[in-house]
Amino acid sequence: MRILQTIRLALKNIVSNKMRSILTMIGIIIGISSVIILVSLVSGSTKSITDQVQSLGTNLISVSVNNNAKKKIQLEDMDEIKAIAGVKQAAPSTNVSATVKNGKYSQQTSVTGTTASFMEIRGMKIAHGRFLSDLDMDNRNKVAVLGSNIAQELFGVANPVNQEFQVNGNSFKVVGVLESQGSSMGSNTDDLVIIPVTRAVTMGKNRSINTIFIEANSDSQVDTVKNAVDAYFNRKLKSGDNKTYNIMSQKQLLDTMGSITQSLTLLLAGIAAISLVVGGIGVMNVMLVSVSERTKEIGIRKAMGGKRRNILFQFLVEALVLSSLGGVLGILLGVGVGSLMKVFGFTAVFSPQVILLSFSFSMAVGLVFGIFPAYKASKLRPIDALRYE
Numbered sequence: 001m002r003i004l005q006t007i008r009l010a011l012k013n014i015v016s017n018k019m020r021s022i023l024t025m026i027g028i029i030i031g032i033s034s035v036i037i038l039v040s041l042v043s044g045s046t047k048s049i050t051d052q053v054q055s056l057g058t059n060l061i062s063v064s065v066n067n068n069a070k071k072k073i074q075l076e077d078m079d080e081i082k083a084i085a086g087v088k089q090a091a092p093s094t095n096v097s098a099t100v101k102n103g104k105y106s107q108q109t110s111v112t113g114t115t116a117s118f119m120e121i122r123g124m125k126i127a128h129g130r131f132l133s134d135l136d137m138d139n140r141n142k143v144a145v146l147g148s149n150i151a152q153e154l155f156g157v158a159n160p161v162n163q164e165f166q167v168n169g170n171s172f173k174v175v176g177v178l179e180s181q182g183s184s185m186g187s188n189t190d191d192l193v194i195i196p197v198t199r200a201v202t203m204g205k206n207r208s209i210n211t212i213f214i215e216a217n218s219d220s221q222v223d224t225v226k227n228a229v230d231a232y233f234n235r236k237l238k239s240g241d242n243k244t245y246n247i248m249s250q251k252q253l254l255d256t257m258g259s260i261t262q263s264l265t266l267l268l269a270g271i272a273a274i275s276l277v278v279g280g281i282g283v284m285n286v287m288l289v290s291v292s293e294r295t296k297e298i299g300i301r302k303a304m305g306g307k308r309r310n311i312l313f314q315f316l317v318e319a320l321v322l323s324s325l326g327g328v329l330g331i332l333l334g335v336g337v338g339s340l341m342k343v344f345g346f347t348a349v350f351s352p353q354v355i356l357l358s359f360s361f362s363m364a365v366g367l368v369f370g371i372f373p374a375y376k377a378s379k380l381r382p383i384d385a386l387r388y389e
Contacts (some may be wrong), residue, residue, distance in 0.1 A: 009135040013218030025326035027279025032330025044347030086225035091118040102165040113200020129161040129176030256300035319370025326361035
């Protein structure tokens with residue numbers, strides 16, 4: 001019962017000085033809301049990127065050959081790569097800078113040359129028509145699969161399947177249009193122009209393969225396959241200690257990204273926590289003012305037998321109530337602003353653990369910065385307090 005009475009008394013003192021209490025809580029409110037908003041945005045961005053990466057499967061391995069490598073990977077080498085133990089399928093990818101044109105519309109873009117297995121490995125889906133086939137590779141057919149954006153820019157709202165457009169002045173027939181997928185693996189699939197790799201290497205000056213996408217048989221074999229692929233490319237390109245290629249698995253990419261975002265989250269939370277410390281100083285200042293204003297009240301309580309620990313407890317509870325109210329308002333503001341940002345296209349993921357930790361930290365701030373004023377109040381001598389003007 002005494003605790004409830006003390007809390008009611010603390011609330012009464014806070015309400016009696018509304019403006020001062022609100023100004024005192026601003027630092028805590030800003031600190032709590034900043035932690036929640038920043039961490040939720042980082043978590044949202046991380047989830048969005050992770051979902052994109054995982055949509056490709058965690059058994060994907062990509063190899064990029066540097067442009068300055070003396071030896072290159074040719075199409076003929078793909079059979080050896082596919083024969084590596086644990087490899088389910090592999091697709092080459094080479095990019096050619098080209099001008100695509102249809103009627104008056106013309107655009108300089110990067111055309112990707114690849115094979116039929118590229119779609120499955122990259123987790124793509126066809127909206128209209130079909131993807132490239134092995135027959136297109138063998139015959140070097142002038143056919144293309146378009147991303148949803150580039151298809152709309154070239155042909156408008158009309159169905160582009162079986163329509164023709166120009167790539168560097170050569171006529172290509174559209175055989176398929178991809179479903180909208182957005183950015184993935186560093187490129188926007190909606191802007192892709194995909195043609196048979198056998199046709200692409202004859203268009204560009206560089207007849208080598210830039211990137212190879214490899215799918216392992218299972219997630220458990222990814223590390224084994226990655227090591228085997230690494231050994232093959234090291235031997236094939238004669239890299240030695242100075243590797244002329246980069247190899248990365250989806251699992252490794254997710255682990256690296258998780259480590260980076262965790263460090264970023266801690267950094268942002270630490271910066272936002274500075275506001276809580278500033279808010280704590282505000283709590284200490286207002287409590288010291290409260291002690292000065294209520295010196296006679298403290299003297300009367302002590303003269304009537306009030307114990308030192310009761311005075312100490314009363315002012316500590318008041319500091320805790322003040323910081324707790326600031327914490328609750330900060331949580332409401334942070335969740336409210338974060339939810340509002342979703343309307344404008346931002347991805348925010350709220351973590352109950354972060355919210356609870358932020359509120360606990362605000363309580364700790366109130367407790368730590370309320371100790372000195374409470375201690376000062378409890379140390380007052382009754383005679384000095386009663387004579388205080």
